[in-house]
Amino acid sequence: MDKNYVTQITTLSIFLLLLDATWASFNNANDLFQLQFPGASAPGQLEQYADNILTMTTTNNEQYQCIVPPENDPNAQDVLSYDGPSANKLMEPLLKGGSCTLRVETYWTYELCHGMHIRQFHEEKLPGRDTKRQEFFLGKDFAFPQDEKFASQNVSTIKGPAKDIKVPTIYLDGKDIPYFEVIMGNGTACDLKGNTPRMTRVKYVCDKNGRGDILSLKETSTCEYEVILFSTHLCSHPLYRLKESPINMIQCHAMDGSPVLPEAYEALTRKDNIHHVNQPKQAETDTETKIIQSVDRATRGPVTSLADDQLLRDFLRGDYCLNGGQGWWKFEFCYGKYAQQYHQDKTGKTIVLLGAWDEDAHKKWWADAKTKTKSSTSSTKQVTHFYSGGDMCDLTGKPRQVQVKLKCKESLGQHAVTIYLVEPYTCDYILGVEASIICPLLDSADEYGLLHTDVPKP
Known part of the structure; x- marks a missing residue:
């Protein structure tokens, strides 16, 4: 086994077992390795893994034989073979279909009509009077970005390594996720920028179970906005599907005289469970335009x-x-x-x-x-x-x-x-x-x- 690979696994394991860290912090960080403690091994059970056994000793002198997964070949390439519609073509039914998505906030409502406009508005019904409305268009119509980094949106035939085609990504939930972008300009004039029209970049990401919900809407610079939302239309294109990193299980079997779980590890996981029970999950919103x-x-x-x-x-x-x-x-x-x-x-x-x-x-x-x-x-x-x-x-x-x-x-x-x-x-x-x-x-x-x-x- 490669010495550097063993060192990496050893460092991760010692960090988890001996330092002030928790299982959740390791497991939720999208790392490639996950520990299991199945107990003592049966006679001869580990012989077939002889080349992948790492013996570990904790600060409490507890010993474990850990089966480390084989190292991934760094030269292996993700080879794609695709001959179908480009991302632009896949998105056409949505961008030309006239469907709309709403996002309701405390004061403003945001309406994204795909390929047509995005606006924010507030309606107030007064007794005995007509409904009063205030609205701003954050962008109208749409155009595909001309920047070279979005060339992948026109790709319809792929034969070869995926790394040869660059796809822009955004960082969400600890992952770099590919996205498809359209630009919606010619919005309501912005007095803070010399009456320049407002403009929005709409970024679509693949979600097979998505219903077109708006994930976030924010002002990225003065009178320029970014909308991120889910779409099923992109998921048939291999460049826009989310690639999940495989989790490699590390099984650590207790040696004679050692408990199934290391004492320090059990204490840390127990502490982490209490922490999560007492800390409520807070909702996240990222909308920031006029409200x-x-x-x-x-x-x-x-x-x-x-x-x-x-x-x-x-x-x-x-x-x-x-x-x-x-x-x-x-x-x-x-x-x-x-x-x-x-x-x-x-x-x-x-x-x-x-x-x-x-x-x-x-x-x-x-x-x-x-x-x-x-x-x-x-x-x-x-x-x-x-x-x-x-x-x-x-x-x-x-x-x-x-x-x-x-x-x-x-x-x-x-x-x-x-x-x-x-x-x-x-x-x-x-x-x-x-x-x-x-x-x-x-x-x-x-x-x-x-x-x-x-x-x-x-």
Whole structure:
């Protein structure tokens, strides 16, 4: 057996058995090897595997004879033989069939009509009035990408090693998965990019059991989006089928005087099982276009009551700002100063001011809102403030503005905050800020919903 191969297996096994690792971390990492402990071997049972036996000793002097699978031939090639429709042809029925897929989020609904358009919209039904709708097209029509890396989409005949044909891949669930791409451009004009039309790259991946569901939808750069979804249409093409890595079983038989399972290994697996029982699985969403998903963020560790009061005063002075958001845009809110969105990368920081604080403008807005709704714009659980005079919006010719909804949410941790942003009208935003830190502050709200530093003790 190759010495390097034995060394690799030995290292993996020792790592699993002796270090602070768990079986789940090994098994879920898409490694090529998986351990089994079937107990002591019968006389003569291992003779046929003589060339593949590795004797292992743990730190507790437990000994095992492990049958290591034969090494895969590194020179072996995945040879394909295919003579059928190209990926472009396979996708034609979907792209020209007029079918649509919906994804419903908290505020926006996203509609992808394959080969026709992708749009986000919100409909609001008002009593006694027509339905009010806001919508943006993230792309219309479609075109195949012209980049050379997508040449595989036109391949219909393959005879030879698969490695000779490059297929673009995306990294999902720990695997590089091939995808098919179409570009949908000519969407609604984007004022942040000089009224350049919005554009979306739609990436289809093979899933034999897929129903065309949208896996993710996000903004990858300003007014440019990426949609990933499943499709059965690609699965008949060998270049787009997911190649599963085989799992090689390593059977370790206990030698005389050793337990079936190594003591350390049994303890680690027992610890891992407890860990997974007590930790709930959280749902994942990746949608981020005009609605930015909420994000919980721990802000500070446990503090004393006096420190809590100081934190509240820092927040009300605008010295303690709240940040949140995922994906391309992040958000910053400084009470009594401003609300903004920003993106930072190696080239620098792009900032869009959503609104700045103007007390007179807020009081006028408050009075108007109270008159229109004939109800209070604050409650014991929430208060809304108006920030105006943001960056100029090219699409409306007016400055941006934002309503900041400060909401008490006692279910969150003492120093956690949830922030979300929606855009019900062009360049007119709602920023939601939910946190337990806001709860005692709401008691100090005056007739205009303004909060004060003389905060009563909770």
